[in-house]
Amino acid sequence: MARGAPSPADQQVVRELAARGVVVTPSRLESWRRAGLLSRHRRRGLGRGQGSVVEAVDPVVVETAAALARHLRQGRNRRLAVLDWFAEAGMPVLPGAAVVPEPPAGAVREALVWVLEGSVSQRLLEVARGAAGAGEEGQDALYAVAGRMLAARPHRRPVHPAVMRAALLAGEDPPDEPGSGGVVHLFAALGLGPQEVGAEALAEGFAAVGMFDLTAGEWAQMLGAAERGEAPPVPWELLGEVDSVEQVLGASDEELVRARTVLIGLRPFYAMYMLHGLFMPDTPGLAALRARIDERGLGPVLDQVISISPTPQQFAEGLVACLGGMLDELYEALMTQLATDSHVFRIPGDEHGAAGFMNTWTHTLHEQANGGTGFGDGA
Structure with a gap:
């Protein structure tokens, strides 16, 4: 086989995928291998000094290449494709359909971290940590930045389905649940500390994310009781779960x-x-x-x-x-x-x-x- 020429096994992969209407080239298969996303075909040794040959086209290589072709379109970031591939590999397999192989675990983790680092919640967390120790000025700056970031992604509590059903049956408009920017208080607590933020603001934050479907008033009552020693202490360490990047890495x-x-x-x-x-x-x-x-x-x-x-x-x-x-x-x-x-x-x-x-x-x-x-x- 001429140097640089595609292997017969890769040519077979190209033909099998073409029969499904999926267009790939041998050079594209090689580029996926260089990125660590596609394995090579299994080989069998011919004996000492005789080299090795590909026994057969590996079905896993074929299905992996098919998954990459579906998700890694021209100009698309490779990490986004890996996440789509990882999601597809977890879907139930329909009768007669081929099993989608799992993407490399390292590529999945890298893609998750990359996406999460650009999320609004992670950027908010970084701003909150940067405000630690900066006094009232830092706190004011945190809330100003957070307000601008959350304005682009306003949060509204969903209407409970039973309430929605009752309203529609009565011919009424479903109630309009008010939006809330209270979630910023949870990020502020990570940077400034729960005591600096205060029970009332934290109650608004927990209610904003719908934690246990309690209202801000109910949360304030619970947090206040914990502060007075009338209830078990609040497990503030749970706030650490806001750091999604650390969770993935751990x-x-x-x-x-x-x-x-x-x-x-x-x-x-x-x-x-x-x-x-x-x-x-x-x-x-x-x-x-x-x-x-x-x-x-x-x-x-x-x-x-x-x-x-x-x-x-x-x-x-x-x-x-x-x-x-x-x-x-x-x-x-x-x-x-x-x-x-x-x-x-x-x-x-x-x-x-x-x-x-x-x-x-x-x-x-x-x-x-x-x-x-x-x-x-x-x-």
């Missing part, structure tokens, strides 16, 4: 994969939870799943973390939120509940199962769109 490869499992696994549960507000027929199974979320007060947190079709940036931030802790525990509780009653889309008394469920929902949506009221509490 997580093992297995923990990152587990976080992906939790993040992707929570999506359908979040959809079922929120669609209750848009006239999805209710069933005992769906009600039980919603109860698992509501009893933990994690509906607002899911609303911030879960995106049905996330960008790589949203995926990275959601992944960090699912690194252990309360969302991992919620996922396990929901999976256990689903195993207990898997007939979530079966309306009691309707023998048509999921088909009857969808017909009922379609009919209800049609009725509501036409100003009807053909919708009962049991539907």
Whole structure:
């Protein structure tokens, strides 16, 4: 084979992908190898001094190249492609479909850190740490910078699906939950210390992120009781979880994969939870799943973390939120509940199962769109 000429194995990979309508070149395969994203074909030794040959085209190389071709488009940053590839590798495999190989763990970690370092939350954290020890001037500067950064990404608490459902059934507009920039207080606490920020401001911050679905007043009461020694001390070390970069660097490869499992696994549960507000027929199974979320007060947190079709940036931030802790525990509780009653889309008394469920929902949506009221509490 001429020096620099593509190997027969790579030529075979190019042909196999071309048969799927995927266009790659041998030189592109080599560039992916140089970047550490594509492995070489397995080789078999011919004996001492005889060299080696490729036994067969490695299916993993073919599927890896196919994944890279899907995500690493011309001019796109390689790290974003790696995150999309990592997300795809965690999706359920459809019958007859090929398994998407995992990207190199080191490339995934590098991509996560790179994306998170550019996030608003990480930049806010850096500003907060820079304000430490700078007195009132530093605190004022922190809040001024944070205000400008958060203005581009205003946060609004989601309307609870049961409240949304009741309002729409009554022919009323859903309540407009006020926005809040209170989240900046949590970042300020990391830089300036919780005592400098104060219980009232921190209460607003916890309420702004929807922590346990408590109001600012309820948080203020709890924090005040802790300050007076009337309740257990507040575990301020939990604020350290705001540093998403440190979390990724401290997580093992297995923990990152587990976080992906939790993040992707929570999506359908979040959809079922929120669609209750848009006239999805209710069933005992769906009600039980919603109860698992509501009893933990994690509906607002899911609303911030879960995106049905996330960008790589949203995926990275959601992944960090699912690194252990309360969302991992919620996922396990929901999976256990689903195993207990898997007939979530079966309306009691309707023998048509999921088909009857969808017909009922379609009919209800049609009725509501036409100003009807053909919708009962049991539907």
